[in-house]
Amino acid sequence: MIHIVNGDILASKLQGLSGKIMSWREMYDFGPFHSSWSNEELITRRAAFFDEKLEIPSSLFSAICHKQLAQLSEIPHDEEVVLWFEHDRYDQTMLMYILTQLANQHHLNISMVSVNSYPGISPFYGLSQLHGNQLLELFHSRKTVSSKQVNEAEAGWRVYTSSDSEEVKKWVADIDHELPFLLDVLTRHESYLPSAKTGLNIIESIALNAIATKPVSFRDLFHQIAPSLKDEGLSNLHLSALLNELVKGDQALLKTNGLLPMYGSEQHNPILTITSFGERVLSGEANRIDLIGIDWWIGGVHLQHLK
Numbered sequence: 001m002i003h004i005v006n007g008d009i010l011a012s013k014l015q016g017l018s019g020k021i022m023s024w025r026e027m028y029d030f031g032p033f034h035s036s037w038s039n040e041e042l043i044t045r046r047a048a049f050f051d052e053k054l055e056i057p058s059s060l061f062s063a064i065c066h067k068q069l070a071q072l073s074e075i076p077h078d079e080e081v082v083l084w085f086e087h088d089r090y091d092q093t094m095l096m097y098i099l100t101q102l103a104n105q106h107h108l109n110i111s112m113v114s115v116n117s118y119p120g121i122s123p124f125y126g127l128s129q130l131h132g133n134q135l136l137e138l139f140h141s142r143k144t145v146s147s148k149q150v151n152e153a154e155a156g157w158r159v160y161t162s163s164d165s166e167e168v169k170k171w172v173a174d175i176d177h178e179l180p181f182l183l184d185v186l187t188r189h190e191s192y193l194p195s196a197k198t199g200l201n202i203i204e205s206i207a208l209n210a211i212a213t214k215p216v217s218f219r220d221l222f223h224q225i226a227p228s229l230k231d232e233g234l235s236n237l238h239l240s241a242l243l244n245e246l247v248k249g250d251q252a253l254l255k256t257n258g259l260l261p262m263y264g265s266e267q268h269n270p271i272l273t274i275t276s277f278g279e280r281v282l283s284g285e286a287n288r289i290d291l292i293g294i295d296w297w298i299g300g301v302h303l304q305h306l307k
Contacts, residue, residue, distance in 0.1 A: 001017075001018060001019030001020075001079065001081075001082060001083045002021075002022060002075050002079060002080070002082065003017060003019055003021045003022065003023065003082045003084060004018050004022045004024055004081060004082070004083050004084065004098060004129075005021060005022070005023055005084040005085075006023070006024055006084070006086075006091050007023060007128060007237060008023050008088070009128040010023075010084060010126075010127050010128045011023040013128065013130070013131070013132060013135055014084070014135060016132055016136070017135075017136070017139060017145070019080075019082070020064065020133070021070070024068060024073060024094060024098065025064050025068070026068075026097075027050075027067065027090070027233070027237070027238065028090075028094050028097055029089050029090045029092035029093050029233065029234075029235075029238065030097075030214055030238055030241070030298075031046050031049050031050060031297055032045045032046055032049050032126065032297045032302065033046075033160070033161035033162060033297065033299055033300045034161055034300050035161040035162050035163070035270070035300055037161075037296065039069060040095075041064045042078060043061075043062055043066065045063045045064070046061070046065075047059075047061040047065075047093075047160055047210050048157055048291050049155045049297070050263075053241045053244070053265065054237055054241055054262050054263050055262040055263050057073055057199070057263075065086050065283070069101070071121065072098075072101055072102070072105070073105060074229075075105075075107065077105070077106055077107055077109075078108070078109055079109060080109045080110075081102060081109065081110045081111070082106060082111050082112070082139070082142060082266040083095060083098065083099075083111070083112045083113070083114070083145070084112075084114075084127060084232065085114050085267065086113070086114065086115070086116070086125075086126045086127055086277075087114065087115070087116030087180070087181040087184070087185075087186075087231065088125075088126070088230065088231050088232055088233030089185045089188070089231065089232045089233055090232065090233025090234070090235065090290070091126075091233055092181055092182050092185040093160065093185070095114075095179075096152065096153045096154075096157040096160065097157060099149075099150050099153035099154065100153060100154050100157045101143070101158075102150070102152050103151075103153075104153055104155065104200065105135065110144070110145040110150070110302065111142045111143060111144050111145060112142060112143055112144075112145050113138045113139060113141075113142045113143075114129070114143075114179075114180055114181065115127070115138065115197070116180075116181060117167075118130060123227060123230055124230075125230050126233070131284065133295045135294075136238060146178065148176065148178050149178050149179050150179055151176050151277075152175065152177060152182065153179060153182065155175060156171060156182055156186060156219055158177075159171040159186070160189070160300065161299055161300040162299070162300045162301075163300045163301055163302070164300075164301075165190070165193060165265065165298070165299075165301050168186050168189045168190070169190070170232060171186065172186055172187055175270065177210070184231070185196065185231075187300075188202075188231075188232075189298075192296065192298045193298050193301070193303075194288070194303065197284050197287070197296070198281050198284060198287060198288060199281065199287040199290070199291075200284065200287030200288055200290040201242075201298070203229070203234065203239065204242055204288075205226050205245065205282075206229065206237065207221060207225060207242070208227060208246070208253065208254070208274065208278055208282055209282060210225055210273060211223055211254065211272050211273065211274050211278075212274045212282055213277065214280070214294065215272060215273040216270050216271070217269050217270070217271055217272070218239075218256075218261060218268070218269050218270055219261060219269045219292045219293075220234075220242070221239075222236050222239055223274060228249060235263065236261060237262075237263065237266070239266060240260045240261045243260055243272065245292075245294070245296065246259075246278070246288075246292070247260075248292055249290045249291070250273055250294070251277045251291040251292055252277065252278075252290060253273075253274070253277050253278035253281055253291070253292065254272055254273065254274060254275060254278055255273050255275055256270040256271065256272055256273070257270050257271045257278045258270035258271075277292075289305050292307055293305045294307035295307045
């Protein structure tokens with residue numbers, strides 16, 4: 001039996017279960033994709049993106065991704081693979097990718113633990129909040145992943161990585177949905193595209209509105225907005241990468257008194273302050289794309305308008 005989980009905290013709590021535990025490390029909720037790319041091209045392009053945006057060494061990123069895929073390919077086809085993934089966008093995008101890879105390798109024995117709540121725990125953010133006995137209970141009630149669910153994940157991954165944002169809408173409307181949380185995640189996918197009025201996506205808008213109230217440290221901002229985004233699984237590095245885009249240029253929407261967190265320097269905790277340009281964007285008087293441009297990816301859609 002092979003357990004595949006997101007995160008080292010959860011992996012450490014599952015050590016008492018029989019079988020090997022793989023902690024999958026990737027951030028499929030942002031960064032570049034394309035439905036035509038091979039795994040090799042996907043890794044190469046994403047490694048370059050995260051090196052540029054978060055200073056994750058591209059060699060390290062590539063090595064981790066190649067190692068994970070190699071481990072996945074070595075799993076015997078009849079061995080049970082147990083997937084431990086939560087309801088949020090971070091986990092569900094990872095689930096789509098892994099189910100697609102397992103399908104390509106013709107794995108038939110797949111089960112899943114996937115929940116969005118647990119009795120007595122509120123707010124529920126994820127499985128890492130649970131202790132050993134609670135996780136053991138969920139393990140014994142795991143569900144077999146059906147062929148229809150695998151097909152749904154494969155189709156979801158194709159539209160998520162498509163360069164045509166309309167493909168996600170068609171997927172939402174046109175196919176049967178049997179995975180417990182994927183439909184909710186991809187229904188919200190459009191909110192990650194820039195608003196026509198402000199040029200901000202949902203995360204940027206929430207963050208900028210919070211900073212507009214008063215200057216705030218990065219860490220306090222993350223904790224302040226996290227409860228309203230518990231269905232997104234937003235990481236501190238994802239937020240940092242987004243905010244870094246807003247502090248660039250002569251018409252930056254934000255200013256800081258120091259560097260935002262990056263890989264290896266997550267302890268950075270600058271104070272964030274909105275600028276007059278940021279205030280104009282929030283009021284609808286100006287558009288972020290006109291002021292500072294954009295170079296970002298939402299699934300397979302490359303948003304690029306350089307200043």
